[in-house]
Structures are given as structure tokens and as C-alpha cells.
Amino acid sequence: MLAGRMMDYPLTLTHFLERARTYHGRCEIVTQNPDRTSSRSTYADLHRRAAKLAHALTRLGVGAGDRVATLCWNHARHLELYLGVPAMGAVVHTLNLRLHPSELGYIASHAEDKVLVVDRSLLPLYRKFAPQVRCIRRVIVVGDDGPVEGDGLDYEALLAPEPDHFDFPTLDERAAAMLCYTSGTTGNPKGVLYSHRSIVLHTLVSCMHDTLGFRERDVVLPVVPMFHAMAWGMPYSAVAAGARIVLPGPHLDPASLLDLMARERVTFAAGVPTIWLGILALLDEHPGRWDLSAMRSMVIGGAAAPPSLLDGFRSRHGLTVTHAWGMTETNPLGTIAHVRASLGPGADSLDTRASQGYPVPFIDQRHVGLDDSRPLPWDGQSMGELEVRGPWVASSYFGDEGEDRFTKDGWFKTGDVVTIDGEGYMRITDRSKDVIKSGGEWISSVALENALMSHPAVLEAAVFAARHPVWSERPLAAVVLRQGQTASKDELRAHLEPRFAKFWLPDEYLFVERIPRTSTGKFLKSKLREEFADLLTAKPSG
Structure with missing residues (x-):
């Protein structure tokens, strides 16, 4: 039996704009100005x-x-x-x-x-x-x-x-x-x-x-910039719900954000791990200075957060941080690490909360073998590249570029290497390409390598990720100099500075005799990561 015909009502942002005026016209928008006054x-x-x-x-x-x-x-x-x-x-x-x-x-x-x-x-x-x-x-x-x-x-x-x-x-x-x-x-x-x-x-x-659970009674603070992946959709969600929205302007340092959260009684905030690491450190340093009793949820995304961060907020400050995953190509929300009640007693573990979670409604996930692209079992052990699909997942890039990122059967290749357990919780374990994610922003190792190797004294250069206590990851550069040539770390940094944003520049330059290679002659960056992954953990950069 066919259902009756439904009204053809377009799903457009104009509805949110009209609804905001009609039903939530008195709801407040607060902006922190550059001089720290509020408009x-x-x-x-x-x-x-x-x-x-x-x-x-x-x-x-x-x-x-x-x-x-x-x-x-x-x-x-x-x-x-x-x-x-x-x-x-x-x-x-x-x-x-x-x-x-x-x-x-x-x-x-x-x-x-x-x-x-x-x-x-x-x-x-x-x-x-x-x-x-x-x-x-x-x-x-x-x-x-x-x-x-x-x-x-x-x-x-x-x-x-x-x-x-x-x-x-x-x-x-x-x-x-x-x-x-x-x-x-x-x-x-x-x-x-x-x-x-x-x-x-x-x-x-x-x-x-x-999922994120925006409500009319919320006070929403998008710490994630509006110029980054649509601010994770938060401006639209806040307007649709009729929530009060607080916008931080250019002041994104931990003290300014904590002052704003306390003053405006923020209930919901979201940002990358770097932001929350700084906020947690300041809360630990000044316990009781900021009243965050109104805060019901803080969402962390953009990069995998260390479990100690989530545990620190909960155990020392009674604050809940929820892990989420997404990409520019996923509009961006893909998964959320809520602990499902159906999992039973004891499921609310740090391991589960520190995962990237399971897909939100209308998002499908699978992971496939890195060599054969065959779907892998959800056993929590098998590692493969994550692929997703859904009504807000890109099916192509603007100008029809990057066709290799989309499968013939309609899935988007994320480039993240993951495991998925029997309950559907996804955990990122590596990346299929040697890109570096620092403070929620991606850095291309290949671009840095090519630029380094354009220096007349450099024969070879391999850039790879090292763990960092603040930025999650930072780039290191392993450099082989040409015979008879010399170059200092400062000279190499100066060579890169005109070409890249400051946060892209490697934290350290390692002068080596040779760079390990695979059997096909490619740089073996996994070996470099094994040897130097903890080099920066004792000296975080600014």
C-alpha cells in the first residue's frame, strides 16, 4: 500500500532564519569584542x-x-x-x-x-x-x-x-x-x-x-572557529533550537574562555583538544576560581584526545567532556562517544569515552583492508581505513577534484586507520597517509619535505609526527645534508618560514646520515616515529 502524498516543503536555512524571528526573537546573541567588552x-x-x-x-x-x-x-x-x-x-x-x-x-x-x-x-x-x-x-x-x-x-x-x-x-x-x-x-x-x-x-x-543535544534553554559557546568546518554546524544548531549563543571573538586563550563561560553561564561548548588541554591546566592551577556549574557538556573533536584529558575534567572538576569525530567532508559530525545505556553496568569506562564513538543517525561506517579494500570485521582488533556515507557526507569535491577519495559504491575514504568493536565504537589508530594533526589542524609532511629538499644543502628530508603533550602531534624533520654542505636548524627554519603558516614549521630538525626506507625505496616513517615519537614530550612548544 502506498502512503499518502506529503507536502513538498524545501529543507532550507531560510526556515531557521524565519523561525528564529518568529519564536525566539528575544533570544540573545553575545559577542566578545576585541577590547573584551560584550555586544x-x-x-x-x-x-x-x-x-x-x-x-x-x-x-x-x-x-x-x-x-x-x-x-x-x-x-x-x-x-x-x-x-x-x-x-x-x-x-x-x-x-x-x-x-x-x-x-x-x-x-x-x-x-x-x-x-x-x-x-x-x-x-x-x-x-x-x-x-x-x-x-x-x-x-x-x-x-x-x-x-x-x-x-x-x-x-x-x-x-x-x-x-x-x-x-x-x-x-x-x-x-x-x-x-x-x-x-x-x-x-x-x-x-x-x-x-x-x-x-x-x-x-x-x-x-x-x-548526539549534541542542543536545547532552547542552552547557552552555546562555539570555541571552534566559524572559519573551520562550518564551526561543526553549531551556529545553525543553536539558531534552530533557539538557544542563546555566545561568540568569543578573537580571544581563544584559556583564561578568556573560562571568564566568558563563567560570566555568561555557558551550558555547552565545543573545541579541539588543544583548547581543552589549556583549560584543564588552568582549572588545575586555580581550582574554584571559575564557576562552571552551568556547564552540562563540552565536546571535543578535530583530533583524538588523550584519555587523561577526559578523566581530568571528570575526576577533578566534575565536568563531562564528550568525544566526537568528523571531517570537513562530513559536514562535519560523523560519530559521538556517548555510552549507550544498552551496554549495561560498567560500560561507562574511560576506554569507551576516549573512543571516537559510534555513528550518529543517517551515517554509515565501515573499515576496509589497507591492501585489498575488503570490508573488515568489527572485532576491535582489525585495522583498516574508515569509510563513511550519509546524506551530509560529500560525494565529490568542488570542481570534481579528488575522485580517488570516493568509492564506486558510494563511500567516502576518510584516510583514518581505525578499529571498530562489536558494539560499533570506532577508534582511530593511525593515518593512511603521513599527515600530521596538530591542535586540530592538518599539516602535510610531503609539502614540508619538498620545501626542505629545495634547500641547496639538503639531500633528503623526511617529516613525521611526534607526540606532544599540548598539541597532540607536532612535526619533526629528519634531514640528510649533502656531502661537504652545512646548514643549521635556524637556517632550515628560515628557509620554510616564507612558505608555510607558523604552526606548520617543524619543532625539531634531526641531522641523520640516512633515512630508513621501505623495500620499494619510500621513506620508512614508521621507523622514525618509533625512534623519535617521544622526543618532544618533555618540552612542549608555545
Whole structure:
């Protein structure tokens, strides 16, 4: 028997914007400014200003499908762009301000961004890659640390004369809404284009109690930047739930975040392990200084967190940290490490909570052999590459690049080497490629090696990951010098500095006579990791 026909109602972000005004108009948006004062607005203001933004961008020639780039910290104006740009039919493209200017120039050009919205404090960064980008026609400056003078259109002045009502179009739910780029761990960065439908579905699942569980009564602090993987979808989830949202601006140091959490009575926060390591250290140093009694959940993702971190928050401070896993290509939520009640007594172990968890609804997982790509058993022992699929998992990259990351039967190859136990809990054990994940950001070993080997004194160079007590992993470089040539560590660092972001630069340079190799002549980095993996554990970098 066929079911009755359902109403054809498009799943678009416009619904979240309209709902925020209609049912949660008095809900507050708090922004911590660069001078550490707080600006406060409401969801009604968000709707009104998103309408003004849509009018202004239309007047500047932005149309359906055009990319509007942002180079901004987490603040209310960025949230206006998150909603206003997609609702008018254009695409918001977040630029990761932690990348090297040359990478930002490549990304903005590849995306063919038409307009850039940039914080005034980030104009020096934009100027470094502006000559590389010919597609950007207009630059709009958010005066986050003072008035805008001669550097572009002032955001506030641009919006001021516009009407506060906009007839947002009826959109196809499969139309593009946001564009995010990977960090370019293998080759150039690749774009992931999210549709309205994928973001809406991701948001609804994020609001479920046993995933992230956003609620109207929550006070949500996205510590994860809005320029990184859509801030894990948190801005959209908070708006959909009608939750109060607190945006930290540029102040992401542990003391500033703890002050903000205590002052605004934050109930939910999320960020990468580096953030939580710093916060835990400060809480241990100053017990009782900050009242975090309102906090119900802190989510950690972006890199595997040490079990001692989760245990430290719970045992010493009574705070719950929940592990999650995802990628830019998964919109990004894929798994969550909640301990299921059906597992029975004793299941709430540190081992389970320190895993990457099991898939959220609508995400399927499997892991396959690294040599033969055959599905492996869920026995907690067999290691293979994780593959996932689902309605918000990318099926291709922007411009149809990277076809080798997608299987013929519809799965995305994550590049993570994992085990999966009989209950479906996934644990990352290694990486299929020798990329390094430091503080939640990927670093390409191959790119660093190629640059090092361009130095006239360097014959060979292999870059590999070493464990680090703060950043999880940091790069080390093993270097073989040419016969009769010399080069100091400082000289090699200076050789790399113009080409890479500061956090990419190796923490140590090891001068060796030879680099171990596999039988096929490739660098045997596993051997280097075995020998030097703990070199940095006694001396964390800043």
C-alpha cells in the first residue's frame, strides 16, 4: 500500500532564519569584542540585519550561486553572513585565517569568490594574498577594532540605508549554501560544497538528545572557529533550537574562555583538544576560581584526545567532556562517544569515552583492508581505513577534484586507520597517509619535505609526527645534508618560514646520515616515529 502524498516543503536555512524571528526573537546573541567588552543583540536583530545584508549584496551584484567569502572571527556579524547569504540564494565561503597567505589566495581564486567580508583586524592578512586573487570585486570591512578608513566598504555603513525586510526566494533544498575547504594535506586544498538540505539534516540530528543535544534553554559557546568546518554546524544548531549563543571573538586563550563561560553561564561548548588541554591546566592551577556549574557538556573533536584529558575534567572538576569525530567532508559530525545505556553496568569506562564513538543517525561506517579494500570485521582488533556515507557526507569535491577519495559504491575514504568493536565504537589508530594533526589542524609532511629538499644543502628530508603533550602531534624533520654542505636548524627554519603558516614549521630538525626506507625505496616513517615519537614530550612548544 502506498502512503499518502506529503507536502513538498524545501529543507532550507531560510526556515531557521524565519523561525528564529518568529519564536525566539528575544533570544540573545553575545559577542566578545576585541577590547573584551560584550555586544548584545537578539535573534530578531539577526533576521532584520540578514535582510539588510541581502539587499546590500544584491545591490553589489551578488546573485544566486555567487560565492561571498568571509575572513572573520566568531562574532554576530559572521552569524548574519551564515544565515543571510544562503537565504538570498548565494553561497557563504569561510576562509581559514590560520592558513598561509599563498593557500588563501589559491582557495579564494579556486572558489571564484565575488565579494569578501573581512574583519578590519585581518586586513593585513588579506593584503598578503590580495594580489593573487583577481575574482574578488568588492571588499566589505567589519570594523571590529575601529572605524574603516579607505580599505573598502564599511559593513555598517553598507547596511544602514537598506530596508529591514527582504523577500527571501523559495530555494531548491539541494542548492549550495556554504563552501569550506580542506587544509590541503595532499596537494592543493579541496572544496566541499554543502547544500541547504545537507545542513538542515545535519542540524536536526545534532539537536537530538543523544548526539549534541542542543536545547532552547542552552547557552552555546562555539570555541571552534566559524572559519573551520562550518564551526561543526553549531551556529545553525543553536539558531534552530533557539538557544542563546555566545561568540568569543578573537580571544581563544584559556583564561578568556573560562571568564566568558563563567560570566555568561555557558551550558555547552565545543573545541579541539588543544583548547581543552589549556583549560584543564588552568582549572588545575586555580581550582574554584571559575564557576562552571552551568556547564552540562563540552565536546571535543578535530583530533583524538588523550584519555587523561577526559578523566581530568571528570575526576577533578566534575565536568563531562564528550568525544566526537568528523571531517570537513562530513559536514562535519560523523560519530559521538556517548555510552549507550544498552551496554549495561560498567560500560561507562574511560576506554569507551576516549573512543571516537559510534555513528550518529543517517551515517554509515565501515573499515576496509589497507591492501585489498575488503570490508573488515568489527572485532576491535582489525585495522583498516574508515569509510563513511550519509546524506551530509560529500560525494565529490568542488570542481570534481579528488575522485580517488570516493568509492564506486558510494563511500567516502576518510584516510583514518581505525578499529571498530562489536558494539560499533570506532577508534582511530593511525593515518593512511603521513599527515600530521596538530591542535586540530592538518599539516602535510610531503609539502614540508619538498620545501626542505629545495634547500641547496639538503639531500633528503623526511617529516613525521611526534607526540606532544599540548598539541597532540607536532612535526619533526629528519634531514640528510649533502656531502661537504652545512646548514643549521635556524637556517632550515628560515628557509620554510616564507612558505608555510607558523604552526606548520617543524619543532625539531634531526641531522641523520640516512633515512630508513621501505623495500620499494619510500621513506620508512614508521621507523622514525618509533625512534623519535617521544622526543618532544618533555618540552612542549608555545
